[in-house]
Amino acid sequence: MIFWRLWSLIRGYVVIVVEGKQIEKFINMAVSRGYNLWDISQPRENVLTARVDVSVYPRLRHIARTCRCKMKISRKRGLPFTAVKMRKRKMLFAGAVIFFLALYVLSSFIWSVEVTSSRELRTITEQQVLDAAARYGIKRGALRYAIDNRKAAEALEKEFMEVSWVGIEIRGTKVIIDVVEKIFPEEDERSRPGNIVAQKDGVIKEILVLSGEPKAAAGDTVKKGDILISGIIYPELPEEREEKAGEDTGDEDDKEQPEEPRYVSARGIVRARVWYEAKTRVPLVQHKEELTGQKQQVVVLRIGEEEVTLKNQAKGKKYKHFRTDRDIKRLSLWKYRLPVELVTTTYHQVEKVDIYLSMVEARSQAEEAAMKDISSSLPEGAEVVSRRTVITSANEKELRAKVYVETLENIARFVPLK
Known part of the structure; x- marks a missing residue:
C-alpha cells in the first residue's frame, strides 16, 4: 500500500471535488470501468472528494456529465506538477540540487566522536581515548569512508593496556567508540x-x-x-x-x-528477628482506562522538513480518549542513512471506567502494595515469619492501613578496623 502511494506521487494525481445528487452513481460507474479512486470522503451531503491519477481525470468528465455532477480539481500532487513548477523556478531547482549535493558531501565527513562505556572509566579518561583515536584518523572532519574500524580498534587496544576491548561504529556522521576496561581484582x-x-x-x-x-x-x-x-x-x-x-x-x-x-x-x-512497617492508602473508587481495541493510524513520509501523508485513518477526527504510540524508522541505503523518516502514529481508543472496591478488595490491595514496598528492603535470604495488617482509617473514599512484617535474617556486616 505504501509503495503504491509512492508510485502515485511519482506519476502524479489530483484531488477532485464532485457535487451532485448522483455521486453514488458516479463512483459506481468509475469503478466499473476500472478507474481507481482512493481516499474517498463525503464532507457534506451531495459532495464527495477523492484522489485519482492525473491520466484518469479526463476520462471522468464524461461520467460526471452523465451523472449530472459538477467536477473540479482542488489540488494537484506529484512529481509531474512539481517538475512544472521547477521549470518556472529554475533558480529554486538549481538551489535544491546544490542543497542535496552539499548534503551528500557533508554527510561524507565525520562531525562528532563519542566515547561510551558500560561502566565509568577509571584507569583512562575519555580525552585520552579521543586523542589516541585522532592519531589513527578518527576525528572531526575525517572522511568517513577512509576509516578502517577494525584496524583503529586494534591499535587502541594495543595502546591502552588497561583496556580489554574496543569497538568502533560509524552512525551517519557520528563515530561511537565503545571501551571496555579490564577488571582488576580488588583487595578483599x-x-x-x-x-x-x-x-x-x-x-x-x-x-x-x-x-x-x-x-x-x-x-x-x-x-x-x-x-x-x-x-x-x-x-x-x-x-x-x-x-x-x-x-x-x-x-x-x-x-x-x-x-x-x-x-x-x-x-x-x-x-535476628527484624521488624518492618509500611503505610499505604487505597482509594475505594479507582479510575482506569481500558483499551477498546479500536485504533487509527497515520503514516507520514518525512523528507527533511517536508511531510507526505501516506495513510490517514484519523482525518482530523481522533477519538475522545486515546493513547498515542509513535514509531519512527530512519531509511537507509546500504550503510548511508538517508534524511528520510517513516513516522507511524497509532491512536488507540480507550474508555474511562470507574472501579468500585469492597473493603476486602481494598485491604488486599493495601497488603499487596505494602509487601511490595517492604520486599524491596529485604536482603537476600530473609525469611518472612509473620505479617499483620492494621486498618488505621476507612471511609467512603479511601482505606488507610499499616502492615507490620517480622523476618528472620542475617544482620551481620563486616567493618574493617581503622
Missing part, C-alpha cells in the same frame, strides 16, 4: 582485621562465631552499628589461666608478661 576487605556489626536493629535469634570474640548472645536486643563479633581478641589474664589450670604458683616473678591483643578478621552468622 575481609582479609583485613575487622568487626562484625549489626546492619539493622533486631533481636538475636542465633549466633555462630567462626572467628573473633562474641560480644552478643541469643536473646539480646541490638541496634544498628553494635559490635556483634569483635576482631580484637585480648589475651587471658594470668588469674584466668591459673583458674583454668587449677594451680597457683604464688610467685609473681614467674608470671609471664602481658601479651599483646590479636587482630583478626571476624567471621560469623548472626540471625
Whole structure:
C-alpha cells in the first residue's frame, strides 16, 4: 500500500471535488470501468472528494456529465506538477540540487566522536581515548569512508593496556567508540582485621562465631552499628589461666608478661528477628482506562522538513480518549542513512471506567502494595515469619492501613578496623 502511494506521487494525481445528487452513481460507474479512486470522503451531503491519477481525470468528465455532477480539481500532487513548477523556478531547482549535493558531501565527513562505556572509566579518561583515536584518523572532519574500524580498534587496544576491548561504529556522521576496561581484582576487605556489626536493629535469634570474640548472645536486643563479633581478641589474664589450670604458683616473678591483643578478621552468622512497617492508602473508587481495541493510524513520509501523508485513518477526527504510540524508522541505503523518516502514529481508543472496591478488595490491595514496598528492603535470604495488617482509617473514599512484617535474617556486616 505504501509503495503504491509512492508510485502515485511519482506519476502524479489530483484531488477532485464532485457535487451532485448522483455521486453514488458516479463512483459506481468509475469503478466499473476500472478507474481507481482512493481516499474517498463525503464532507457534506451531495459532495464527495477523492484522489485519482492525473491520466484518469479526463476520462471522468464524461461520467460526471452523465451523472449530472459538477467536477473540479482542488489540488494537484506529484512529481509531474512539481517538475512544472521547477521549470518556472529554475533558480529554486538549481538551489535544491546544490542543497542535496552539499548534503551528500557533508554527510561524507565525520562531525562528532563519542566515547561510551558500560561502566565509568577509571584507569583512562575519555580525552585520552579521543586523542589516541585522532592519531589513527578518527576525528572531526575525517572522511568517513577512509576509516578502517577494525584496524583503529586494534591499535587502541594495543595502546591502552588497561583496556580489554574496543569497538568502533560509524552512525551517519557520528563515530561511537565503545571501551571496555579490564577488571582488576580488588583487595578483599575481609582479609583485613575487622568487626562484625549489626546492619539493622533486631533481636538475636542465633549466633555462630567462626572467628573473633562474641560480644552478643541469643536473646539480646541490638541496634544498628553494635559490635556483634569483635576482631580484637585480648589475651587471658594470668588469674584466668591459673583458674583454668587449677594451680597457683604464688610467685609473681614467674608470671609471664602481658601479651599483646590479636587482630583478626571476624567471621560469623548472626540471625535476628527484624521488624518492618509500611503505610499505604487505597482509594475505594479507582479510575482506569481500558483499551477498546479500536485504533487509527497515520503514516507520514518525512523528507527533511517536508511531510507526505501516506495513510490517514484519523482525518482530523481522533477519538475522545486515546493513547498515542509513535514509531519512527530512519531509511537507509546500504550503510548511508538517508534524511528520510517513516513516522507511524497509532491512536488507540480507550474508555474511562470507574472501579468500585469492597473493603476486602481494598485491604488486599493495601497488603499487596505494602509487601511490595517492604520486599524491596529485604536482603537476600530473609525469611518472612509473620505479617499483620492494621486498618488505621476507612471511609467512603479511601482505606488507610499499616502492615507490620517480622523476618528472620542475617544482620551481620563486616567493618574493617581503622
